[in-house]
Amino acid sequence: MGETAKIDISGKTIELPVLKGTVGPDVVDIRKLYAESDAFTYDPGFTSTASCESKITFIDGDKGILLHRGYPIGQLAEQSSFLEVCYLLLHGELPTAAQFTEFEHNITYHTMLHDQFDRFFQGFRRDAHPMAIMTGAVGALSAFYHDSTNVEDPEQRMISAHRMIAKMPTIAARAFKYFRGQPFVHPRNELSYAENFLKMSFSVPAEDWKANPVLTSAMDRIFILHADHEQNASTSTVRSAGSSGANPFACIAAGIACLWGPAHGGANEEALNMLIEIGTVDRIPEYVQGVKDRRYRLMGFGHRVYKNYDPRATVMQKTCHEVLDEVGDSDDPLLKVAMELEKIALNDPYFIERKLYPNVDFYSGITLRALGFPAEMFTVLFAVARTVGWIAQWKEMIEDPAQKISRPRQLYTGATQRDYVAVNKRG
Ligand code: CMC
Numbered sequence: 001m002g003e004t005a006k007i008d009i010s011g012k013t014i015e016l017p018v019l020k021g022t023v024g025p026d027v028v029d030i031r032k033l034y035a036e037s038d039a040f041t042y043d044p045g046f047t048s049t050a051s052c053e054s055k056i057t058f059i060d061g062d063k064g065i066l067l068h069r070g071y072p073i074g075q076l077a078e079q080s081s082f083l084e085v086c087y088l089l090l091h092g093e094l095p096t097a098a099q100f101t102e103f104e105h106n107i108t109y110h111t112m113l114h115d116q117f118d119r120f121f122q123g124f125r126r127d128a129h130p131m132a133i134m135t136g137a138v139g140a141l142s143a144f145y146h147d148s149t150n151v152e153d154p155e156q157r158m159i160s161a162h163r164m165i166a167k168m169p170t171i172a173a174r175a176f177k178y179f180r181g182q183p184f185v186h187p188r189n190e191l192s193y194a195e196n197f198l199k200m201s202f203s204v205p206a207e208d209w210k211a212n213p214v215l216t217s218a219m220d221r222i223f224i225l226h227a228d229h230e231q232n233a234s235t236s237t238v239r240s241a242g243s244s245g246a247n248p249f250a251c252i253a254a255g256i257a258c259l260w261g262p263a264h265g266g267a268n269e270e271a272l273n274m275l276i277e278i279g280t281v282d283r284i285p286e287y288v289q290g291v292k293d294r295r296y297r298l299m300g301f302g303h304r305v306y307k308n309y310d311p312r313a314t315v316m317q318k319t320c321h322e323v324l325d326e327v328g329d330s331d332d333p334l335l336k337v338a339m340e341l342e343k344i345a346l347n348d349p350y351f352i353e354r355k356l357y358p359n360v361d362f363y364s365g366i367t368l369r370a371l372g373f374p375a376e377m378f379t380v381l382f383a384v385a386r387t388v389g390w391i392a393q394w395k396e397m398i399e400d401p402a403q404k405i406s407r408p409r410q411l412y413t414g415a416t417q418r419d420y421v422a423v424n425k426r427g
Contacts, residue, residue, distance in 0.1 A: 081224075117144055131256070133178065193223075214323070235390055238255040268361035278341070320370075
């Protein structure tokens with residue numbers, strides 16, 4: 001046996017193997033602990049627990065590093081495209097030119113939705129939150145595409161992956177159009193992934209729509225920045241749902257539901273609301289005091305893993321400036337509030353001691369608003385981008401021979417066994 005960790009428990013010494021990754025912390029393999037000691041480990045929120053083995057994404061939170069299949073996020077965001085990153089996440093390597101052409105064709109020709117699927121949207125109230133529509137509509141995909149729900153079949157797994165990456169922008173744009181009360185716009189095969197999504201979101205029958213290359217490239221970069229983030233809450237949810245053998249469409253719907261929470265994907269909407277609430281630079285000190293008094297949190301700040309600047313936030317800040325310049329909004333008062341708030345927080349001992357830095361959501365809200373999306377759509381856009389990460393992680397889990405159904409244990413602190421008492425005899 002290589003390196004081991006010893007644990008003394010109930011008068012016994014148990015030796016546990018230590019597993020080594022290619023990079024990152026070692027992992028103590030506790031799989032035999034319960035059999036040998038009658039003890040579980042306790043780790044709410046998985047702060048020290050690796051739930052799986054993965055080759056997709058690596059984060060060094062202390063150094064602010066994020067790698068997809070080994071490639072730094074900054075390089076991918078600047079030099080690659082979202083669809084190429086999708087291929088990389090799914091297949092493990094960057095595609096050759098021929099592989100990319102085939103992949104792009106596969107995605108492009110899966111963007112349409114089954115005609116009957118459109119009736120689904122009409123069932124929702126007009127004022128339904130687009131994330132509520134997304135959760136319901138994506139879950140319904142398994143009712144339409146039965147021929148790609150057999151998780152045992154590698155070909156069906158790949159078809160379902162292509163379908164979801166391709167159809168998610170179409171569903172998201174429909175959720176937006178329905179929310180706005182505008183007619184649905186169908187996908188066009190000659191457009192790029194980001195261009196198509198912007199057209200389906202913003203074009204109306206009353207006038208021609210023309211793509212803006214700066215905004216299209218910003219949209220594509222935003223998708224890249226959100227494509228995957230190793231074992232975050234929604235990805236763990238997808239893996240957990242998939243561990244029972246549930247079909248991929250149902251698993252992704254579970255991920256979308258988890259993403260909606262304000263501590264996860266809902267944070268960009270909350271971060272923008274916070275900037276609007278602060279409103280002007282002179283109100284920042286009062287707001288920061290409220291954070292220190294623990295009345296609320298600084299949204300778009302802090303991260304479970306990053307205890308240094310989130311590398312995605314660096315790219316997002318740059319993208320934010322590019323978009324605001326392009327739409328002629330570089331004097332946006334919210335941008336001033338954001339920049340000043342960031343400066344104050346980065347120099348304040350309260351935030352320094354707790355290693356609280358801006359995360360990707362701090363600047364994404366302002367950027368998405370400048371692109372024309374209302375706050376309700378922000379998490380939807382996150383879901384569109386994260387779909388590839390979820391599906392790549394789901395696929396990796398299904399193909400992992402060590403995969404088991406997710407079934408955590410617990411530390412039980414409730415009542416011990418007792419006898420039932422009839423209601424007329426209860427004191
Ligand atoms: N504002 C003020 N204080 C904070 C914040 C914040 N945003 N985040 C953490 N803290 C404090 C917290 O009060 C605690 O202080 P103390 O030790 O004195 O009690 C300390 O920092 C550690 O907090 P924690 O809750 O134990 O940290 P966590 O790792 O469980 O939480 C987090 C991570 C992302 C949920 C949290 O930082 C947060 O709520 N941030 C705001 C929401 C947000 O921006 N989320 C988006 C994350 S990035 C996108 C994504 O991947 O989904």
